[in-house]
Amino acid sequence: MRAAPLALAMVAAWSSPVYSSSLASFALDKVLADATPIFGSYVKETGNKAEWMKKYNDDTLLIHMNIPGTHDSATWNYSQATQDSLVGITDLNQVTVPVPETFRCQELSWIDMLNMGIRAFDLRYAFDPTNTTIIFYHSEALLSEIATLDDVLFGFYKWLDDHPSETLFLSLQYEGSTAKYASNDAALQLKLYNTLTSPVARNYFVQKKSELGTLGEARGKITLMRRFDLDQLASSYTTEMPGLHFSPTLWTDNDPNIALTYNERKNLTAYIEDYYQPTTPAGSNATVNIQWKYNATANHIVKATTEYPDSLFWTWASSENTDNVPPVWPRIMAIGNGTLTPKGGVNQRLVPVLKKQKGKRVGIVMFDYFDVPSDLIDEFLSL
Numbered sequence: 001m002r003a004a005p006l007a008l009a010m011v012a013a014w015s016s017p018v019y020s021s022s023l024a025s026f027a028l029d030k031v032l033a034d035a036t037p038i039f040g041s042y043v044k045e046t047g048n049k050a051e052w053m054k055k056y057n058d059d060t061l062l063i064h065m066n067i068p069g070t071h072d073s074a075t076w077n078y079s080q081a082t083q084d085s086l087v088g089i090t091d092l093n094q095v096t097v098p099v100p101e102t103f104r105c106q107e108l109s110w111i112d113m114l115n116m117g118i119r120a121f122d123l124r125y126a127f128d129p130t131n132t133t134i135i136f137y138h139s140e141a142l143l144s145e146i147a148t149l150d151d152v153l154f155g156f157y158k159w160l161d162d163h164p165s166e167t168l169f170l171s172l173q174y175e176g177s178t179a180k181y182a183s184n185d186a187a188l189q190l191k192l193y194n195t196l197t198s199p200v201a202r203n204y205f206v207q208k209k210s211e212l213g214t215l216g217e218a219r220g221k222i223t224l225m226r227r228f229d230l231d232q233l234a235s236s237y238t239t240e241m242p243g244l245h246f247s248p249t250l251w252t253d254n255d256p257n258i259a260l261t262y263n264e265r266k267n268l269t270a271y272i273e274d275y276y277q278p279t280t281p282a283g284s285n286a287t288v289n290i291q292w293k294y295n296a297t298a299n300h301i302v303k304a305t306t307e308y309p310d311s312l313f314w315t316w317a318s319s320e321n322t323d324n325v326p327p328v329w330p331r332i333m334a335i336g337n338g339t340l341t342p343k344g345g346v347n348q349r350l351v352p353v354l355k356k357q358k359g360k361r362v363g364i365v366m367f368d369y370f371d372v373p374s375d376l377i378d379e380f381l382s383l
């Protein structure tokens with residue numbers, strides 16, 4: 001009979017102090033499961049691309065590093081099925097619904113991005129339709145009702161614990177035109193502030209303010225890139241925030257050459273290319289749109305290798321021209337439209353540009369469909 005030993009075993013487990021540490025791991029598992037629709041299914045990987053920063057010394061200045069990133073990182077699983085499942089939750093059903101291709105800018109999850117070398121992420125947030133949790137959108141496309149900002153941050157924290165040699169950059173931006181009555185109000189700003197200054201966030205976000213330091217200071221941590229203002233709260237809240245501030249009031253729209261001063265006292269300026277919608281004549285074909293965007297991006301990458309060596313360069317290789325007829329989706333801009341674009345999209349065209357920059361600083365570059373072509377990130381990481 002096994003009854004007696006089993007009863008004993010149960011008492012032992014019940015009174016064991018080990019129990020509390022497994023409860024913590026069950027709690028983390030639960031949070032990571034909630035994060036899955038945006039973060040992807042957590043899987044621990046080691047090896048070259050998952051730990052590429054190991055080959056750089058601690059005293060390397062972050063401003064001198066080449067950091068591959070993704071634009072609108074949370075859109076990777078947005079499809080017709082996502083859109084259908086959310087009709088009635090947002091007001092998507094009350095307007096002409098743009099097709100999912102309008103919003104989708106990636107095809108791999110964040111855990112894949114991390115393990116494949118991506119170190120900068122673009123997070124577009126707003127309240128969920130009940131004003132309770134902070135979730136992710138691309139314009140009116142609600143990307144998941146389940147995965148909150150809190151949940152996905154735990155995904156990054158866990159990944160950094162597993163890869164202490166690495167450092168991450170998270171750009172956070174308030175996304176407008178989301179749910180019908182959504183607004184960037186004091187309640188949202190306070191919730192965001194609380195999330196980014198919680199005890200666990202203070203542990204994992206680099207606490208330096210308004211300037212970048214060395215890789216050594218940032219390993220195992222996240223640099224916050226604040227593409228938001230806390231303008232509905234007292235100014236002390238802004239003063240408390242770590243990271244760099246890129247005020248949306250200074251970030252000029254659709255500009256191939258932004259110079260944004262993020263630290264007035266020390267006169268620190270970031271040079272940014274964010275020409276996301278080529279101003280081509282109406283009806284221009286995909287090749288022409290790609291050419292215009294490629295030109296702006298390649299010029300900015302070359303500028304990063306030749307000008308202001310001690311300033312931050314942040315290039316957005318991402319773009320769309322969805323107002324054009326026929327619409328040029330982010331995917332077409334990034335990776336082309338088959339035989340209609342013989343030279344490929346912006347990504348294919350950037351590979352030879354990157355090949356020529358060996359040994360040089362190109363800065364942070366945000367891609368759409370970063371995994372195509374497959375040698376894009378390889379070239380980037382071998383710069």
Ligand SMILES: *[C@@H]1O[C@H](CO)[C@@H](O)[C@H](O)[C@H]1NC(C)=O
Nearest residue numbers: 036037038040077081082085
């Ligand atoms: C991706 O979207 C599909 C369709 O909505 C859904 O079934 C699937 O669970 C999503 N994947 C993740 C990882 O959430």
Ligand SMILES: *[C@@H]1O[C@H](CO)[C@@H](O)[C@H](O)[C@H]1NC(C)=O
Nearest residue numbers: 127129130131181182183185
């Ligand atoms: C959410 O907040 C907005 C702006 O403050 C408000 O107009 C809207 O009614 C709120 N929605 C809900 C469901 O409370």
Ligand SMILES: *[C@@H]1O[C@H](CO)[C@@H](O)[C@H](O)[C@H]1NC(C)=O
Nearest residue numbers: 261266267268269270308311
């Ligand atoms: C600030 O730095 C820029 C170069 O990044 C320089 O052109 C400008 O003159 C500087 N301004 C001041 C006030 O030092």
Ligand SMILES: *[C@@H]1O[C@H](CO)[C@@H](O)[C@H](O)[C@H]1NC(C)=O
Nearest residue numbers: 256257291292293295296299
């Ligand atoms: C190429 O980019 C440069 C710098 O951004 C700009 O001055 C020029 O007009 C662009 N040319 C074309 C054809 O887009």
Ligand SMILES: *[C@@H]1O[C@H](CO)[C@@H](O)[C@H](O)[C@H]1NC(C)=O
Nearest residue numbers: 285286326327328332337340
């Ligand atoms: C992309 O290719 C498809 C299929 O050939 C075509 O219907 C569409 O018009 C093309 N779009 C652009 C912007 O070239």
Ligand SMILES: *[C@@H]1O[C@H](CO)[C@@H](O)[C@H](O)[C@H]1NC(C)=O
Nearest residue numbers: 284285286287288339340341
């Ligand atoms: C795209 O438009 C340009 C300029 O009008 C033209 O030269 C080119 O042949 C067109 N490409 C295709 C594939 O139609």
